[in-house]
Amino acid sequence: MSHSADLDRRVLAGVERLGRALRAARQDVATRHEVSLLGLSVIETLADGRPRRVGDLAAELDVSQPTVSDAVTVLDKRGLIRRDRDPADLRSTLVALTDDGDRLAADAAAELAPLLAAGSGTDADRATTLRVLLGEIARLQAAGVITVNRSCLSCRHYQPPGPRTRARCLLLATALADRDLRVDCPEHEPIPA
Template identity: 35%
Template sequence: MPPQPHSKAPATPPGAATPDARRLTEAVTRLRRALRASIRTDYPWETLPMAQVELLQVLGEHSPARIGDLAARQRLAASTVSGLIGQMITAGLVTREVDPADRRASVVGLTDAGRDQLTAWTLAHERRLETALSSLDATDRTALAAALPALFRLAEHLDDTGA
């Protein structure tokens, strides 16, 4: 007969996530995965990698921008962002120009095609989410609407702390 342990291991190790943090992590992960998969299934014309879409989104809010600033906002290496931007320039989605504030540096901005691509991507996601939301009952839709301000505050906190 094997020896019996003297005590049970704790259900949640010290420093581990709380059940709410764990469930929110799971929900966000599942939502991102489902949206990524559905955009490719429901809108097969969409071929941009998520990293490029996310850069388009940042440039949609902060354009023109330096590569280093984009890298900091996305928490990516500048070399990674530079490579993505190179691909996006080739695709005609962004331009790279001399920074008027510092002629030694360059800035990246959206082209009309990049802005159109971002708009189409955003509208496709909004339609997909609207369809999914309409399948929920009124109680769930109300709960989600009520949670949005807190989710935005949570995102701002995470941005501010770099967490």
């Protein structure tokens, strides 16, 4: 095995281990709050305050629409989400958190905060890691492995750094350091195919 292939294998193993730890921690939080792991994901996604259609939630969470619809129905019965008519299309509904849903989202975020605080290295190290991870996400999206990517690196407004210039967000007209890159940008517009 080449040195490069061995390094790739170890990076993948490390990412998998982090993923398993995060999933286990999120499952513990979901169980304590008596919601499914998918229900917790729906709540975390809606915690940004942007109501969404069920189909949009399904795409963001990379699961089928009927599966998300079932989870939304359970959360609705528990009073954690509400459904409102979409003013842009009165045939559709938008899903948003209720006050109880907001509280659950805040509690879950607080319970998961120790995972974030456990970050090692300097701020610059973590910022570089973020940039590299977003690059890998963009690569996996281009390969069809990831279906939804709302990060800076996949946005038509992102201008990569040049030899003498920093990366920029053309929409916000601002320079972007690695630490400023977004994983899920509300202003994201995909790069045209």
